[in-house]
Amino acid sequence: MFKMSEYSFVAGTIAVGLALACYVLAFIAVRIARARTGLVAAGVGGETVVVNGSGMAGLAAYGSLITSLALAFLTMSLMFRTIASGHGPFVNMYEFAIAFAWGVVAVYVYFEHRYHQRMLSVLVLPVALGLLIYATMQPADIEPLVPALQNNLLLTIHVAVAIIAYGTFAIAFASAVLYLIQPDGGIPGLPKPEVLDSIAHRAVVIGFPFLTLTIVFGALWANIAWGSYWSWDPKETASLVTWLLFGSYLHARVVRGWRGRRAAWLLVIGFAAAIFTFFGNLFFGGLHSYATGGGN
Amino acid sequence: MKRATEPIDDLDVGLQIPISDIFDRIWRLFVSMRTGLALILGLAVLSLIGTLLVQAPPEVKADPTAYATWLDSIAPKYGGWTRIFDSAGFFSMFSSVWFRGVTVLLVTSIVACSIRRAPLLWRRAVHPRIAMGDSFFANAPLTTVFGANSNPEATLEAVRRVLRRRHLRVSVDSSGGDIHVHADRFRWGPWGTIAAHLSIISILVGAVIGATWGYRDNSLAVAVGNAPVAVGGGTGLTVAARSFSATYYPGGSTPSDYSSVLAVYRNGREVASQTVRVNQPLQVGDVAFHQAYFGGAVAMRVQDAAGKVLFDEAVPLLLASTDGKESVGRFSLPEVGATVYVVEAASGVVDPSIRAGQAKVEVYNPGSDQPAATSVVSQGQSAPVAGLMFTFVRERQFAGLMVARDPGAPLVWGGAVLLVLGIVLVFYFPHRRIWVRLRRDEMHTTEVRLASAQRRDAGFAAHFARIADDIKAAVKAAHTP
Numbered sequence: 001m002f003k004m005s006e007y008s009f010v011a012g013t014i015a016v017g018l019a020l021a022c023y024v025l026a027f028i029a030v031r032i033a034r035a036r037t038g039l040v041a042a043g044v045g046g047e048t049v050v051v052n053g054s055g056m057a058g059l060a061a062y063g064s065l066i067t068s069l070a071l072a073f074l075t076m077s078l079m080f081r082t083i084a085s086g087h088g089p090f091v092n093m094y095e096f097a098i099a100f101a102w103g104v105v106a107v108y109v110y111f112e113h114r115y116h117q118r119m120l121s122v123l124v125l126p127v128a129l130g131l132l133i134y135a136t137m138q139p140a141d142i143e144p145l146v147p148a149l150q151n152n153l154l155l156t157i158h159v160a161v162a163i164i165a166y167g168t169f170a171i172a173f174a175s176a177v178l179y180l181i182q183p184d185g186g187i188p189g190l191p192k193p194e195v196l197d198s199i200a201h202r203a204v205v206i207g208f209p210f211l212t213l214t215i216v217f218g219a220l221w222a223n224i225a226w227g228s229y230w231s232w233d234p235k236e237t238a239s240l241v242t243w244l245l246f247g248s249y250l251h252a253r254v255v256r257g258w259r260g261r262r263a264a265w266l267l268v269i270g271f272a273a274a275i276f277t278f279f280g281n282l283f284f285g286g287l288h289s290y291a292t293g294g295g296n
Numbered sequence: 297m298k299r300a301t302e303p304i305d306d307l308d309v310g311l312q313i314p315i316s317d318i319f320d321r322i323w324r325l326f327v328s329m330r331t332g333l334a335l336i337l338g339l340a341v342l343s344l345i346g347t348l349l350v351q352a353p354p355e356v357k358a359d360p361t362a363y364a365t366w367l368d369s370i371a372p373k374y375g376g377w378t379r380i381f382d383s384a385g386f387f388s389m390f391s392s393v394w395f396r397g398v399t400v401l402l403v404t405s406i407v408a409c410s411i412r413r414a415p416l417l418w419r420r421a422v423h424p425r426i427a428m429g430d431s432f433f434a435n436a437p438l439t440t441v442f443g444a445n446s447n448p449e450a451t452l453e454a455v456r457r458v459l460r461r462r463h464l465r466v467s468v469d470s471s472g473g474d475i476h477v478h479a480d481r482f483r484w485g486p487w488g489t490i491a492a493h494l495s496i497i498s499i500l501v502g503a504v505i506g507a508t509w510g511y512r513d514n515s516l517a518v519a520v521g522n523a524p525v526a527v528g529g530g531t532g533l534t535v536a537a538r539s540f541s542a543t544y545y546p547g548g549s550t551p552s553d554y555s556s557v558l559a560v561y562r563n564g565r566e567v568a569s570q571t572v573r574v575n576q577p578l579q580v581g582d583v584a585f586h587q588a589y590f591g592g593a594v595a596m597r598v599q600d601a602a603g604k605v606l607f608d609e610a611v612p613l614l615l616a617s618t619d620g621k622e623s624v625g626r627f628s629l630p631e632v633g634a635t636v637y638v639v640e641a642a643s644g645v646v647d648p649s650i651r652a653g654q655a656k657v658e659v660y661n662p663g664s665d666q667p668a669a670t671s672v673v674s675q676g677q678s679a680p681v682a683g684l685m686f687t688f689v690r691e692r693q694f695a696g697l698m699v700a701r702d703p704g705a706p707l708v709w710g711g712a713v714l715l716v717l718g719i720v721l722v723f724y725f726p727h728r729r730i731w732v733r734l735r736r737d738e739m740h741t742t743e744v745r746l747a748s749a750q751r752r753d754a755g756f757a758a759h760f761a762r763i764a765d766d767i768k769a770a771v772k773a774a775h776t777p
């Protein structure tokens with residue numbers, strides 16, 4: 001099981017990389033084709049350029065297919081590891097990173113299916129790939145669980161909802177970046193700003209309740225394991241910061257002067273806070289650094 | 297983005313409160329979304345600072361000398377900023393005047409917003425505005441218009457049927473020349489914002505109650521076999537450990553499990569007893585007993601020269617020597633005015649002077665930092681030290697408990713549930729509203745206009761289009777009798 005989990009993880013990582021490559025190539029090709037037709041339209045080239053978009057569309061379709069494969073591999077990796085270790089992926093950074101990457105890819109697949117904006121992949125998949133590469137650098141051994149982490153349904157739910165929340169925030173982040181790089185009227189060939197705004201909002205509408213649940217389940221668990229639902233532990237606090245930032249985004253959307261660009265910036269900052277929360281253990285100690293947790 | 301935002305009802309026309317006096321100004325400030333946004337962001341920034349800077353533990357903060365030492369210990373990290381951060385209170389951010397101030401302002405703003413919004417939401421849900429003007433139908437973000445071959449009354453019946461089938465509540469106003477229809481669904485959805493906002497207050501009030509009237513003891517060591525130990529905080533409880541056991545992963549010092557059987561007494565009567573482990577606290581009323589840590593204890597009996605028993609208890613070895621090689625426990629003998637330290641080699645440490653199964657006894661007289669006498673005693677043996685007879689009865693263990701009583705917890709958990717429900721209500725049950733206007737034209741047929749002003753609900757446009765198609769089909773089928 002452990003080996004199978006490792007193989008699936010490697011296959012998933014490669015698939016994410018391949019999918020990203022397909023998407024990027026497809027978009028570069030489309031841009032070049034567009035630039036050429038632009039020239040033709042302006043009468044510069046003098047020759048007729050036949051823009052064959054179908055090959056490019058094919059490439060992007062491969063991207064979608066391989067992304068789905070990547071999701072399947074990562075799902076298998078997490079499942080096999082859960083079976084092998086007997087607990088959810090919540091013990092070390094290796095498990096967290098794969099789970100986080102899984103969330104990013106899964107939510108991306110859902111949004112691609114729903115909104116057909118494959119351009120988002122160019123920003124979303126690097127996040128997943130980065131996490132997976134980070135995971136390859138972490139020790140993958142299955143470690144014995146300190147008592148605080150044992151038999152914990154709450155903890156499994158806590159991590160599961162966190163993964164979904166983080167995945168949606170990656171989508172919101174990608175939409176916000178694509179939004180911010182465009183001038184007011186939009187750039188032809190890129191998703192329309194209104195569409196991006198609406199996708200980002202959809203993502204937060206899904207993600208914000210999940211982040212809220214993450215914090216509530218985390219507090220419930222802390223209350224049982226540590227006798228206190230909130231201890232201003234740095235990781236807790238960082239998740240509160242993330243929550244406040246996405247909460248402020250929801251309000252900014254109804255404040256004049258904050259819609260659009262400023263709201264998009266809040267999404268970028270909010271995602272940065274989510275990443276910081278995730279890697280927080282590396283910057284600060286605290287109760288969440290499990291390596292030293294437990295009995296003493 | 298920018299969308300057409302015609303005023304639909306009072307919620308959208310903005311504030312019409314005269315700013316005649318200071319109270320109105322303050323009120324306007326607090327109900328302003330801009331203020332609310334600034335406060336949420338402000339709290340985020342303060343929390344971020346509190347995350348990035350090390351925070352002084354509360355017990356250190358409470359003791360000025362300990363705090364000064366603590367500041368010195370972090371000074372190398374922050375250099376010249378140490379003093380600045382300290383005077384700004386950033387090392388105890390979450391109890392600082394900044395953090396508390398912004399929280400109070402945020403609560404005020406939330407209360408103000410909710411007070412302002414609730415009556416408007418009530419009116420919108422219960423007495424919606426049915427007849428909308430021409431400009432609304434001309435400018436609404438979602439509109440459609442088509443003709444029907446029947447008169448307005450017959451068309452109304454067809455429209456009503458379609459809307460009802462789609463689970464919309466239908467209200468009709470035909471007092472003017474036209475027939476106006478307002479159809480809506482999930483009219484209580486926006487109350488989710490009120491629930492979410494009030495839940496924040498509930499959580500914060502619960503937290504304040506817990507901090508003010510709650511009680512917490514992070515380290516209550518209870519040695520197995522001892523008489524019940526008093527729990528503080530006016531709980532009136534005592535607790536004893538009946539047994540303790542720990543198991544370890546093979547070959548390591550990582551415990552795989554540890555648990556103790558606790559018994560809790562009130563007025564000497566047992567009120568609860570349970571096996572307590574890390575994820576399994578014992579709850580007695582609103583007091584929770586958590587298993588937090590554990591260690592060895594030495595059961596010690598002390599007798600004076602006449603054989604009178606001065607002390608007969610297990611001493612938990614709570615302290616560690618500075619080099620970490622010894623575990624140390626302490627107790628006092630008030631009758632002879634002495635303090636006794638009991639020292640064992642820490643687990644896993646080989647110490648030729650204190651071997652396994654032995655403990656060193658050190659007797660200190662008041663005001664002296666040198667022991668008056670010491671002796672190493674083996675388990676089951678006795679030895680005279682400083683004129684007293686010490687018996688090392690046996691090795692024991694102690695359970696380190698965390699005891700917490702939090703009268704604010706129900707408000708916190710209730711608030712958390714309300715928060716999640718409120719958010720789900722707002723997001724997944726958005727108030728969907730459609731207006732229909734039926735106007736008789738010269739041919740005694742009807743012009744049907746549909747409009748909606750949904751702004752932040754991406755899925756609604758498609759829904760609106762489906763309803764419009766249904767209505768079109770239905771009015772085609774309807775004929776003037």
Ligand code: HEM
Pocket residue numbers: 247250251254326327328329330331332333335336402405406409413489492493496719722752
């Ligand atoms: C941490 C504090 C707060 C939280 C968690 C919170 C939560 C929420 C949520 C979840 C929504 C629904 C968002 C949506 O419909 O897209 C909302 C809407 C709203 N909030 Fe807050 N809020 C907070 C603070 C405030 C404050 C301080 C104000 C007052 C200025 C405020 C005023 C509003 C208003 C007026 C709406 C409705 C916006 C609309 O849909 O038109 N909120 N809030």
